[in-house]
Amino acid sequence: MKRSVLLRVNGEKHEVLIKPNRTLLEVLRDELLLTGAKEACGLGECGACTVLVDGKPVNSCITLAMEAEGKEIETIEGLSTGGKLHPLQEAFIDHHAFQCGFCTPGTIMSAKAFLKRSPEPTKEGIRDAISGNICRCTGYENAVDAILDTAMETEK
C-alpha cells in the first residue's frame, strides 16, 4: 500500500506517493532525482548518504522517508545559493579535499551540521564529526583542513 508523504527538501515542498518501507535516500534519489547523496553501504555505516534533517546529520539509507515528514531536509543540492558555492564547497575545492568525490556530498553535509553547533572547532572535533563519513581516497586530512578553514573564514 502506497501512501502520500509530504517532504520539505531544500526549502521546497514535495508530495510523493511511496511504500512505507522506502528510505529517505531512495525517495531523494529515485523520486526527487536528487542524486547527490549516495548509497555506498546501505546499512548506515559509511555516511555517503548523509543529509540533514532539522539540521542534524542522518544516514538517509537507514531513515524511512516517512520519518522525515514535516521536517526540514537539506541535501547537498541545496547548499549553493544564488549561483554561488557554499564556503564549505569552496574550501573542499581549494584544499583538494576529495579525489573520487563519491563520499564528498555526505562529508560536506556532516561538516555543515557540525560547524553550526561548533563554530570554533578544533581539528580533533572535526575528525570526530566526520569519523562516520568514510573516505577511501584522501586520508581525510585535507577535508579536516578545509572544514577548519571554513570555520576560520566565517569567523572573520
Place this chain on the structure above:
Amino acid sequence: MSNLRHIKKGPKRTDGALIVTGRANFTGDISLPEMLFGKILRSPYPHARIKEINTEKAKKLEGVKGVITGKDIGYRRFSFIDTPAFPADQTALAVDKVRFMGEGVAAVAAISEDIAATALDLIEVEYEELPPVFDPEEAMKDGAPAVHGTIEPNTTTAWEDFGVPSTKSRPYKAVNNISNRNLIEYGDIEKGFADADYLKEDRFEIPSTAHMAMEPHVAVASYQPTGKLDVWLTHMGFEHKRFWLAKLLDIPISRVRVHKTYVGGAFGGKISIFPYEFIAAYLSRLTLKPLKITLTREEVFCVCPPSRRMIVYLKTGVKKDGTITAQQVKVIDDVGAYRRSSPTALYLAHVFRNPIYNIPNLRHEGYGVYTNKLYTTAKRGHGLQQMVFAVESQLDMICDELGLDKVEMRLKNFRKKGDILPNGDKLRSYGLPECLKEAAEKIGWKEKYGKKKFRGLGIGTASMFSGAHNFPFASAAMIRLNQDGRMILYTGQTEFGNGIDTVMAQIAAEVLDCPLDYMVVNSGDSEVSPHDIGNWLSGGVFVSGEAVRRAALDLKDQMLQHAAAGLDIPFEDLAIRDGWIIPSSDESRKLSFSDISRYGIQMAGGDPLIGKGYSKCVPEVYFWKGKFNKTASLSSGKGRFTEAYGLTLAIAEVEVNPDTGEVEIVEIVLADDCGTPINVKFVEGQIMSQAVMGIGDVFYEEVRIKNGIVMNPNLLEYRVPTANDIPKITSILVDSYEPNGPFGAKEVGESPRAAAISAIANAICNAIGERIYNLPMTGDRVMEALRSKKP
C-alpha cells in the same frame, strides 16, 4: 624547465565544482526511460554441480521481463589476463558447476528491483554438492578436489586479435589445481647461496583485503535496436570493457560505447570485465530495454574479487657486510575459483621489485592455485606489497641478526641510476637512495633508532612501472582548437579520483603556454576518445600524458604554420606566449588563438586545427602480421616491461603498549620519486591516500573467509581507517626527472602503499623485538608475539 606555468604547481581540480555540488554523474546516478533492473541469483555452495535450474515460475511473475542462466550466457569465457597458454576460465553465470559461494547461476530483468528480487526466490536450482578445497597448499596435493577440469579456449585473446604470430590458444588442464605458474631465473642461485656468509629462510602469509571503493559495483546497459550497445560503468579504462562486451554480444568493438562516468574509487578493483556487466548487457539485448544492475555492498564483498592472497617462501643469502648474494622466492597465489590476473601478479611480484635491490642470483617461482573461494584480483600495487612485506621483513631480521644498520644495509644493496635490469629495462631516473636518505633524516633515524623501549622504526620500499606493453598497448589524444581560441582535449583516461582531467589540461596548457581554463577536457568516452591504455597500468601520466603533450605540440605546430602564412612572417620568428602568437620582429602584430582558428576556417580551406599525439610504452616491442619483436614473458620474466619506474621509500615510527598490544603510529614519512610531479597537490594526495590505505592493511583489513563464506561482508565487520585513525604523515617529493616522461614525470598511484605497509609492519616488529609473519598485525597478534617472547 624553470619557467613552468602549470607543471610542478598545484592547481585545483578543474571539475571540482561538479564533485562538491553532487552534480558529478556516477553510474548509479544514471536513469534512463523504461529502464529495467537486474538481479543475480547466487550459489549457496562453494563447490557443487548444477543438476537443473527451473526458471518457469520466475518468468511468469508479473513485471519480470527476462530470466537467464549459464546455458544462455555461458557460451563465452572471459578473464582479465588471458594468454594463449592460460585461456580464459570464467563465465558470466555458472554453466555446469559453481566454484565459489556467491557465484551467479541465474539472472532476472524486471521493472523494479523488488520484483527482480522476488523473482530470484522463484528460481529453483538443484545442486549436487561436491567436496570443496579451501587451502591452496592442500589443493596442490594429489587427490585434492579439482576446481577446474580442462579449460577449452572459446575465444581469441587480445594479443591474437592484434596479430601475435603462432601462439594459438590451447586447452589448459589444471593439474593439482595449478591455474598458472612462472619461473624467473638469473645468475646462479646455488653459487649465490654458496657465496653467502649467512642464509635466512622464512614463510610469510598475506590475506586478501578489500578495495572498498566507496561506489559499489554498478552497470547500466542500453542495447539499441540498431545493434549498438551503450554502457555506463564504474571502471578504470574503457578498452577492456568494450573488447569483452563486443566478444560477448558478437558485435564490433566500435559498436560498444562506454560513456563517460565519474568513478567512485577503484584501486585496481574495477579493471577488466565482471559478470554483472556481461549480464546487464545481455539482459538489455534480450529485452531491448535499458537495464541497471547495482550490487549491494554485501555482494561487492562476497562476489567481487579482493586483493591477492599470497604465501611467500623466501630464502636470502648475504655476506657479513650485508651484501645480498642470492634470493630464492616461491609464491603461492591462492587465486580462488578463477585465475583472473594471476599470471600477471606472479610476474609483477618479481618485476615490480626488480628496480629496488641488486640481487645478482635469483630464482622466483610462482604458482597460481585454484580453490573454492572468492576469486581475487589486482589491488593498488598488484603483487608488490605482498612480496615487499616478505622481503623487507626478512631484511630487517637479517640486519638484526648480523648487527647491521638497516639504512646502510639497504643503501648498499640498492640499484643505481643507469642500471640495466635483468629484463633489459633501464633505470634512466632513480631517486630511491636519495628517498631513503631524506626520509631517514626527516624522521631522525640515527637519533631515535633503538633508543626507547617499545618504540620502533621500520623501513619499506617500493617501485612501480609507468605503463607496460599490455593490451591496449598505447594511448592517443586529440586537441581541437575552437573559434573562441579555447581547446577541447580528448583523452581516453578515466577520472576515478586521480584528477586526470586537470593533469591533462596542465600538460596541454603548458605546451601551448596558455591559461588552464583554455582547455576543456573530454575524457573517458570510448566513442569520442582515441585508444588509451586506461588507468590500471600506472601509465596515466607517463603514456597518456605523453600522448597529450605530443598532441599539444602538434597543434602548436599547426597554429604557428597558419600564423606564419597569415602574417607572412617566417615560422621560426613566431612563438606562443601567454595565450598569444607573437612575432619576435613585431610584437604588435600578435595573433590570438581565436584568430588562428578563424584563419583555418576562412583562409586554409576550413582546416579545423586538430592536434593529435600518441605514445606507446616500450616502443621497441611490437607485433603485426608476422613482424614481431618479443614482449615481456609473464612465465620467464624475460623481455622489456616498462620505460620508467616510480619509487617510494617509507619509514614509520610506532609505539606499542606492551600490556594491550595496541600500536600508535608516531609518524610515517614517505619519500617518493615520481619524477616531476605534474600536480604537486595531487601527488601528495596519492601518497597520503596510500599511506592511510596501508594503515588499514597493517592493522585490521582482511577479507576473512571460512569454509568458503566471507565472514565480514560489511563495514561494521570490515574496518577501514576513519578520520580518527590518521597519524602524522609527511611526504617528501624527490624529483629525479625521468627523461622519457612528459616534463620528466612518472607514476605515483601505486607504489607508496607497499612501502607504507612494510614500514609500519617493520616498525611494529622493531618495537616489540619479535617478528610477525602475517598481516594484518592485529592487537591479538601483537600480544601473542609479545607473550611468545617471555621465557
